[in-house]
Amino acid sequence: MGCGLQIQRRAMSKRLLTHRLIRKIGAVFFLSVILMGVSYIFTTIYLTNKHFEERSQKLNAELANHLIEEKFQGNSPFLEDGTVNKPLFGDLMHDMMAVNRGIEVYLLSTKGEVLYSVVLSHDNPNNPAQYVDLAPIHEFIESDGQKYILGDDPRQIGEKKIFSSARFNHNGKEGYIYIVLAGQEIDKVSSTLFSSYFMKLGIGASIITMVFVLFLGLVSFWFLTKNLRSIIHTVKRFREGDLNIRIDEAEKADLSILAVNFNEMADTIEKNMEEIKSVDVLRRELIANVSHDLRTPLSIINGYIETLQIKKADLTEAEKDKYLDIIRASSEKLTRLVSQLFEYSKLEAKQVEPLKEPFAMSDLAMDLVSKYQVLGEEKDVKIELIAEGKLPLVFADISLVERALQNLLDNALKFTPKGGRISLNVSATKDQVKVGISDTGPGINKKDQSVIFDRYRQSKKNSNQEGVGLGLAIVKKIMELHNTTIQVISTPNEGSTFVFHLPKYQVSGA
Numbered sequence: 001m002g003c004g005l006q007i008q009r010r011a012m013s014k015r016l017l018t019h020r021l022i023r024k025i026g027a028v029f030f031l032s033v034i035l036m037g038v039s040y041i042f043t044t045i046y047l048t049n050k051h052f053e054e055r056s057q058k059l060n061a062e063l064a065n066h067l068i069e070e071k072f073q074g075n076s077p078f079l080e081d082g083t084v085n086k087p088l089f090g091d092l093m094h095d096m097m098a099v100n101r102g103i104e105v106y107l108l109s110t111k112g113e114v115l116y117s118v119v120l121s122h123d124n125p126n127n128p129a130q131y132v133d134l135a136p137i138h139e140f141i142e143s144d145g146q147k148y149i150l151g152d153d154p155r156q157i158g159e160k161k162i163f164s165s166a167r168f169n170h171n172g173k174e175g176y177i178y179i180v181l182a183g184q185e186i187d188k189v190s191s192t193l194f195s196s197y198f199m200k201l202g203i204g205a206s207i208i209t210m211v212f213v214l215f216l217g218l219v220s221f222w223f224l225t226k227n228l229r230s231i232i233h234t235v236k237r238f239r240e241g242d243l244n245i246r247i248d249e250a251e252k253a254d255l256s257i258l259a260v261n262f263n264e265m266a267d268t269i270e271k272n273m274e275e276i277k278s279v280d281v282l283r284r285e286l287i288a289n290v291s292h293d294l295r296t297p298l299s300i301i302n303g304y305i306e307t308l309q310i311k312k313a314d315l316t317e318a319e320k321d322k323y324l325d326i327i328r329a330s331s332e333k334l335t336r337l338v339s340q341l342f343e344y345s346k347l348e349a350k351q352v353e354p355l356k357e358p359f360a361m362s363d364l365a366m367d368l369v370s371k372y373q374v375l376g377e378e379k380d381v382k383i384e385l386i387a388e389g390k391l392p393l394v395f396a397d398i399s400l401v402e403r404a405l406q407n408l409l410d411n412a413l414k415f416t417p418k419g420g421r422i423s424l425n426v427s428a429t430k431d432q433v434k435v436g437i438s439d440t441g442p443g444i445n446k447k448d449q450s451v452i453f454d455r456y457r458q459s460k461k462n463s464n465q466e467g468v469g470l471g472l473a474i475v476k477k478i479m480e481l482h483n484t485t486i487q488v489i490s491t492p493n494e495g496s497t498f499v500f501h502l503p504k505y506q507v508s509g510a
Contacts, residue, residue, distance in 0.1 A: 107175060360391070424436075
């Protein structure tokens with residue numbers, strides 16, 4: 001019951017996460033479209049306004065010239081006393097406003113000072129003089145009014161407006177006629193129209209946008225999340241136990257990174273599970289083999305101890321010594337087996353960290369050969385060292401390398417018959433030192449060569465030999481700690497050779 005509730009909660013949690021993701025994507029998408037719509041509205045209004053201004057300026061570019069030609073022919077802009085002809089400008093302004101209420105006419109001096117305008121108050125002589133920047137006016141006149149240019153608005157300091165302008169020279173009096181084509185009246189009307197237009201356009205665009213986004217969002221979600229839904233379905237199938245399922249054409253998927261990583265993860269999980277199954281099988285074999293190997297010496301020890309206890313009075317001293325020797329040998333075998341198990345478990349659990357240092361491989365090999373020659377003489381097996389020239393130092397853990405060589409020599413000594421020969425070969429290659437242990441034993445079948453380094457795996461031909469099991473597995477683990485491998489070269493009835501390489505010691509700065 002509790003397990004079912006947990007599964008339901010997980011499924012509900014995943015659905016909530018999926019819905020939350022879709023809601024987030026939808027909200028972002030909707031806001032993006034709204035922002036785009038608002039940006040489009042403002043951009044459209046701005047560009048439309050600029051287009052209207054440019055068009056109006058070009059249409060009225062000659063307005064100032066026409067005014068000078070028509071109004072200044074019989075009348076002067078200045079009276080005889082040098083003051084501005086205000087009645088003339090009053091009539092002129094009224095005529096202009098009758099045509100266009102947004103037009104404002106200004107009389108400017110050659111320095112840009114505003115001499116007179118109907119729309120300005122000139123009653124207070126203490127008011128500071130107003131000036132219009134002449135640079136835009138000069139540019140406008142030079143381009144014959146064909147360029148879109150903005151000039152100063154005398155009624156709104158800091159504002160720029162479209163204008164028409166022309167220079168006049170009448171009876172020795174010079175100046176400029178400066179006509180603002182979009183005055184305050186235009187601003188008021190434009191502001192009112194803009195607010196109304198923006199409201200209508202905004203409301204209409206918002207409604208259309210929401211309907212469009214709703215439709216487009218549904219279609220987009222279905223299309224964009226199609227690959228995501230496929231990935232979710234595949235993940236669910238994988239979680240439910242279908243370990244072989246994969247995302248098809250992961251590299252071409254929309255979420256290719258996710259799809260490829262999932263496939264790689266699934267491959268890794270499947271591989272790890274296969275390894276776990278293999279390890280479990282080996283564990284069972286190991287337990288069975290260890291149990292058998294432990295049971296045999298223990299049975300021998302217990303049997304002979306019981307014999308000594310029961311028949312103590314009937315046994316001769318020679319028989320007692322013989323039984324004690326058997327007990328001692330079995331005890332030593334048991335000790336070696338337990339020691340190997342402990343050593344291998346530490347290596348497999350990566351609890352052993354190699355302490356690498358430079359040392360002479362030839363010296364270590366010579367010491368081991370001299371020790372094993374005594375054992376070889378007892379079995380009538382010749383053990384020799386073959387070292388080629390002056391060998392460089394190697395960089396490795398000397399105690400672990402010694403342990404590996406001992407296991408290999410023990411293995412060779414066990415399988416080499418009387419009158420045979422064991423060779424420990426040491427030679428130098430370009431960047432490494434090569435070590436090989438050769439024997440004249442029965443050899444190893446081709447099909448067994450790939451498994452002899454596994455725990456408690458041995459060739460069937462030699463399965464009755466004593467001590468075969470963890471020795472070569474320990475050697476393999478030691479080689480892995482040194483980032484190298486061990487190989488076996490063997491032909492049945494022609495002996496075997498175990499070979500591994502160790503790196504040369506590189507002197508810093510050499």
